[in-house]
Amino acid sequence: MSDMRALYQEVxxxxxxxxxxxxxxxxxxxxxxxxxPLCGDNYTIYARVNDDDIVEAVSFEGSGCAISKAxxxxxxxxxxxKKVESAEQLIEEFRAMLTGELDLQADHSxxxxxxxxxxAQLPQRVKCAVLPWHAMHAALEGDEETSTEGDSDIWSKE
Amino acid sequence: MSAxxxxxxxxxxxxxxxxxxxxxxxNGHPLxxxxxxxxxxxxxxxxxxxxxxxxxxHSNVHRGVHTLSQxxxxxxxxxxxxxxxxxxxxxxxxxIFTGGTTDAIxxxxxxxxxxxxxxxxxxxxSALEHHANIVPWQRxxxxxxxxxxxxxxxxxxxLLLDELDALLTDRTRIVGVNHVSNALGTVNPIEEIIARAxxxxxxVLIDGAQAxxxxxxxxxxxxxxxxxxxxxKLCGPTGIGILYGKxxxxxxxxxxxxxxxxxxxxxxEGTTYNGLPHKFEAGTPSIAAGVGMGAAIDYLQELGxxxxxxxxxxxxxxxxxxxxxxPGVRLIGTSEHKxxxxxxxxxxxxxxxxxxxxxxxxxxxxxxxxxxxPVMTRLGVPATARASFAFYNDDQDIDRLVAGIYSVKxxxxx
Numbered sequence: 001m002s003d004m005r006a007l008y009q010e011v012x013x014x015x016x017x018x019x020x021x022x023x024x025x026x027x028x029x030x031x032x033x034x035x036x037p038l039c040g041d042n043y044t045i046y047a048r049v050n051d052d053d054i055v056e057a058v059s060f061e062g063s064g065c066a067i068s069k070a071x072x073x074x075x076x077x078x079x080x081x082k083k084v085e086s087a088e089q090l091i092e093e094f095r096a097m098l099t100g101e102l103d104l105q106a107d108h109s110x111x112x113x114x115x116x117x118x119x120a121q122l123p124q125r126v127k128c129a130v131l132p133w134h135a136m137h138a139a140l141e142g143d144e145e146t147s148t149e150g151d152s153d154i155w156s157k158e
Numbered sequence: 159m160s161a162x163x164x165x166x167x168x169x170x171x172x173x174x175x176x177x178x179x180x181x182x183x184x185n186g187h188p189l190x191x192x193x194x195x196x197x198x199x200x201x202x203x204x205x206x207x208x209x210x211x212x213x214x215x216h217s218n219v220h221r222g223v224h225t226l227s228q229x230x231x232x233x234x235x236x237x238x239x240x241x242x243x244x245x246x247x248x249x250x251x252x253x254i255f256t257g258g259t260t261d262a263i264x265x266x267x268x269x270x271x272x273x274x275x276x277x278x279x280x281x282x283x284s285a286l287e288h289h290a291n292i293v294p295w296q297r298x299x300x301x302x303x304x305x306x307x308x309x310x311x312x313x314x315x316x317l318l319l320d321e322l323d324a325l326l327t328d329r330t331r332i333v334g335v336n337h338v339s340n341a342l343g344t345v346n347p348i349e350e351i352i353a354r355a356x357x358x359x360x361x362v363l364i365d366g367a368q369a370x371x372x373x374x375x376x377x378x379x380x381x382x383x384x385x386x387x388x389x390x391k392l393c394g395p396t397g398i399g400i401l402y403g404k405x406x407x408x409x410x411x412x413x414x415x416x417x418x419x420x421x422x423x424x425x426x427e428g429t430t431y432n433g434l435p436h437k438f439e440a441g442t443p444s445i446a447a448g449v450g451m452g453a454a455i456d457y458l459q460e461l462g463x464x465x466x467x468x469x470x471x472x473x474x475x476x477x478x479x480x481x482x483x484x485p486g487v488r489l490i491g492t493s494e495h496k497x498x499x500x501x502x503x504x505x506x507x508x509x510x511x512x513x514x515x516x517x518x519x520x521x522x523x524x525x526x527x528x529x530x531x532p533v534m535t536r537l538g539v540p541a542t543a544r545a546s547f548a549f550y551n552d553d554q555d556i557d558r559l560v561a562g563i564y565s566v567k568x569x570x571x572x
Contacts, residue, residue: 004565007514008511
């Protein structure tokens with residue numbers, strides 16, 4: 001991608017400057033930390049899932065680039081209130097979009113998250129956008145730690 | 159290859175033209191390659207030597223009776239001689255081919271550590287080391303029950319030598335320090351560190367990865383016990399490097415890897431190891447890369463390392479002045495003595511975003527922790543953007559870096 005303005009859209013810059021749902025979460029019953037050991041990005045995802053399997057509240061803490069921070073911020077606004085099953089579907093769609101496996105013309109529930117579509121053209125930055133989503137997946141699965149590498153490497157096919 | 163009388167009179171523009179990779183466009187812009195600290199580019203002379211090797215004399219070394227093997231062996235061993243001359247090493251036996259700096263440090267940590275480190279001993283490293291001069295020592299220390307002490311730095315990224323004498327204890331067995339910091343560009347006072355360690359008969363390993371291509375290195379004048387560097391940081395191919403080590407240590411150290419070339423004879427009862435330097439050179443080496451490294455050494459020596467150092471100091475000074483004037487840009491690592499590395503950040507912008515936006519304009523820098531996380535932690539930054547210079551860079555590259563930084567500021571509104 002040669003035009004960075006297309007990637008760094010105002011919505012991404014806004015979430016980077018003013019991340020939503022930033023900070024620890026009271027009563028969180030799902031917590032996971034996601035790290036990218038290659039660049040040092042590090043996020044902790046908190047979620048509170050109720051007895052009906054609904055993600056009542058979600059938040060995040062940590063540091064990283066504008067892409068990862070905006071991805072985390074926008075993710076929290078979209079996951080909140082969803083059933084765990086729907087959240088997992090959204091996580092999978094986001095991952096598929098960034099690895100070029102999703103047909104954006106077909107049905108999907110990404111909505112405004114398609115602002116990250118351009119990241120797919122920057123392979124070296126895909127892990128930045130996916131990291132918080134990885135951590136959210138780990139939190140919902142009950143894992144405490146995840147990473148962009150090893151078993152969680154988005155480029156390794158299961 | 160002997161020095162050409164015309165070499166010293168070539169302009170830097172002519173020298174730059176030796177590097178075909180620099181003549182291309184990246185993302186629609188001319189390439190400004192400012193990531194030499196990660197890997198230096200290869201001149202046509204090195205590329206030609208690789209083609210010559212592969213097309214005329216490739217064969218295995220040290221074991222063939224046929225002509226090609228003898229020629230390949232000769233070409234490879236000629237490089238050892240060039241290395242000896244480059245470092246002013248006393249003996250060829252002290253110049254060991256390795257897979258690179260990291261491999262060389264692993265060799266010292268493993269072999270020296272297994273031989274000389276015992277429970278309760280201490281290894282002294284500097285706070286400026288990158289992971290390759292930390293982790294191998296952590297591993298051997300864990301194995302033998304030794305521990306690591308650290309020479310601290312100030313906020314400018316300079317080692318606090320006042321603390322050195324207290325850190326050199328009766329249990330310190332070796333000191334490891336880089337000649338030039340890859341993250342901050344600090345040139346460390348290694349002569350003084352070596353002298354003070356030697357006053358207590360403690361050997362010193364110098365990680366010279368960022369130094370050898372940028373300044374004259376004389377291991378005898380330094381009195382270094384070990385000196386490691388990589389070919390790809392001095393305009394040669396990747397996958398090969400050198401460990402210089404004093405014979406008095408190498409002779410006593412256990413072999414690192416085992417297999418062909420490090421062996422004199424094998425029976426089921428036991429093995430007799432080869433002498434230096436082959437004792438530490440198991441298996442078939444990266445022969446072509448070695449020959450390419452030889453061409454790189456020739457190339458740098460023809461240009462003149464003093465002249466290279468002066469050129470790079472000029473570029474660094476210009477770039478430092480320009481960046482210091484940009485509002486919101488902070489220089490990280492402001493040591494009085496620096497070489498070819500300019501680390502910085504922009505207030506309100508993460509270095510990865512700086513790196514991507516600069517890349518979109520054809521400006522290649524490194525962004526991240528530079529495999530030196532303890533340095534970043536000490537300075538309180540998650541990462542930096544790092545522009546690193548070589549003699550083949552020019553004023554236009556600096557102009558493009560500055561313009562790219564203004565693009566970052568515009569996009570982020572800072």
